[in-house]
Amino acid sequence: MKLWEIAHSRTGDKGNISNLSLIVYNMEDFKEVKEKITAEAVKKHFKDIVKGEVIRYELPQLGAFNFVMYDALGGGVTRSLSLDKHGKSLSSFLLNMEI
Template sequence: MPTVKLLKIAHGRSGDKGNASNVGIIARHPDIYPFLEKNLTAKRVKDHMKHICKGKVERYELPNIGALNFLLHESLGGGGTVSLKLDAQGKTHASTLLRMDLDVPEELLELVK
């Protein structure tokens, strides 16, 4: 099974919710969503984003649009109006998560060629 970046099978958007970063990951093909649902867990996201996220990670499933939404608590240094971070709104957090390595079955990779 090839190891690829999450970016190969999904795209993402992110922004702020107070001191939490809101990261949406959307499957590039409907048949990829079940794989993401099984493999892109809150724990795995927390492990990948531990240098950014100091709190818990919550995951919400949006199967009707083939997406997962993650709230990364305590990741913005207090929030946009008080944070001294360069990215106080978490706009780069989706990009960071999309660089996660995943072992992806060949048949799913064929869907996004």
């Protein structure tokens, strides 16, 4: 099953840091996502994009996670040659993870 079937995501940016939220639709899926979508798994999934550390923060009362990905945007908005300089499409890429 793909992650998008049980969760949704949004992306933000600050300089060369991408910040991804991941929120389950149903709280009953939170435990499975917590076990399978680790910082290490996200780092591996984004291996060609994220050059720095990935840190996961948990918000269990919201059924959510926040992933902060360092060195993830090709130098940031003013330096990146990417078409998606803010990294907004990264949330869709995250949701394509197999779980």
